[in-house]
Amino acid sequence: MLSLTHFMLLSGALFAIGVAGVFVNRRHALVLLMSLELILLAVNTNLIAASHYLQDLAGQAFALFVLTIAAAEIAIGLAIVVVVFRSRETIDAEDLSEVRG
């Protein structure tokens, strides 16, 4: 018998994998973006599971908005990666530390 806990534990594990990916690959800008995608996917799965089990469509509407913003974010992120790569021939995130406060 599937319960809400099953889905929430699964999306929690997915979220943890995404966060671990940020730590492991903190130099590689593209893998950082991929980890962010996984985190947002986990959040969306959580929202949809709650929406199904509570019989409330607000969760699905919110997941749609998260999906929209994630698409916008990835478009801008990839554009920034392309611009950085064009000007420096590398996307190593640790080489981008010139701007210091």
Add this chain to the structure above:
Amino acid sequence: MAFQTLLFYLFGTVLLAAATAAVTLRNMVHAALSLILSFFTAAMLWMLLEAEFLSILLVLVYIGAVLVLFLFVVMMVERHTPTIHRRRNYRIVASAVAAVMVAELGMALLAPDFSPIAQPLPAPLEYSNTKALGSVLYTDYALAFEAAAVALLVAIVGAIALTLRVRPDHHRQNPARQSRVRKQDRLRLTDGRSEPPC
């Protein structure tokens, strides 16, 4: 009901394995393909949760457009920067953080006072998830819907403005100059005899 549980565990295993591969594989193209697999499996899980519209949307729009764009950028960038050295010592920190997060979430979710919510009855056959979602989106969330549309527009303009590059050696059409041309700039009337060779 048992079949759904079987599907859940099958898709869950594939999802977690693909996500782990996506963040650990060294070959970036393989990692991006694993990311696509994990999104596809997540779409199947959403289908299991009777969110048909979002599930199809994830496959068509997100995998079809966004992740394929991702794959393009990966292939473009990766050819020139084959390896970025990854430090080993962050793996321990990463595993520790992930383990703590999963443990905390498990403790919270498996606690006895997290009251189990009953499995809802499957929706009737004539129920349309798309119709229901649309009737909510265009009424209660109309403002948020339009704000999301504006956010997408800003993202389009921003992405183009960031990556647009004007090269001085490129030959381009100038519509303003083209439409300003008058007859006397281009046309010269002769008296019908052949022109002397120049």
